[in-house]
Amino acid sequence: MTKLDATDLLILRTLQANCNLTSKELAQKVHLSPTPVYERVKRMEREGIIKQYIAVIDAELVGHGFSVFCAVKLKNLSHKYVEDFTNGIKDIKEVTECYNVSGEYDYMLKIMVPDMKAYQHFILNVLGQMESLGSLTSMFVMDEIKHSYGYLI
Numbered sequence: 001m002t003k004l005d006a007t008d009l010l011i012l013r014t015l016q017a018n019c020n021l022t023s024k025e026l027a028q029k030v031h032l033s034p035t036p037v038y039e040r041v042k043r044m045e046r047e048g049i050i051k052q053y054i055a056v057i058d059a060e061l062v063g064h065g066f067s068v069f070c071a072v073k074l075k076n077l078s079h080k081y082v083e084d085f086t087n088g089i090k091d092i093k094e095v096t097e098c099y100n101v102s103g104e105y106d107y108m109l110k111i112m113v114p115d116m117k118a119y120q121h122f123i124l125n126v127l128g129q130m131e132s133l134g135s136l137t138s139m140f141v142m143d144e145i146k147h148s149y150g151y152l153i
Contacts (some may be wrong), residue, residue, distance in 0.1 A: 002047050007032065011040055012049070016150030019053045056149060064112045067141035068119055070127070071105035073134045081132035088130055094122055105137070 004012075010030045014021070021029070027037040044050045059065045074081050085107070089098050097110035113119045119138070127133060 002049060008040060008044065011037065059112050063114050066113050066115050066119060068111045069139040069141070070109040070111055071137045072107040072109060073136070074106050074132050075134040077106065085130060085132040092126060094126070
């Protein structure tokens with residue numbers, strides 16, 4: 001694991017708040033000159049600490065604001081079913097997050113679709129067509145209280 005000093009952590013916190021800062025603007029915020037800041041950012045990118053830069057989209061404003069958490073149980077945990085499910089789920093655009101979890105279910109999915117009708121279609125024609133699917137339970141998001149994109153470091 002890479003050792004991060006206080007300046008690295010400040011750079012990361014600052015970038016999580018606004019990754020559109022220029023090297024000069026970032027340097028001003030972390031009280032260093034631009035060259036060492038640029039070098040630190042590039043090192044953290046190379047080492048995989050900074051994985052990507054993204055634009056955060058308001059799902060509601062682009063017509064995909066219906067959020068569902070879907071707990072999935074596979075038919076069984078054979079290598080084939082697990083591999084088929086995990087490989088298949090990666091290509092489904094409506095699934096924005098997928099976690100292998102412990103407990104009663106095997107996976108927890110976050111699904112974003114326009115509305116309930118679209119979710120029904122998704123369940124019947126996408127997830128429902130996966131051979132490995134055993135059962136699922138849907139939990140519909142009524143209100144988002146907190147959504148954080150960054151890690152508190």
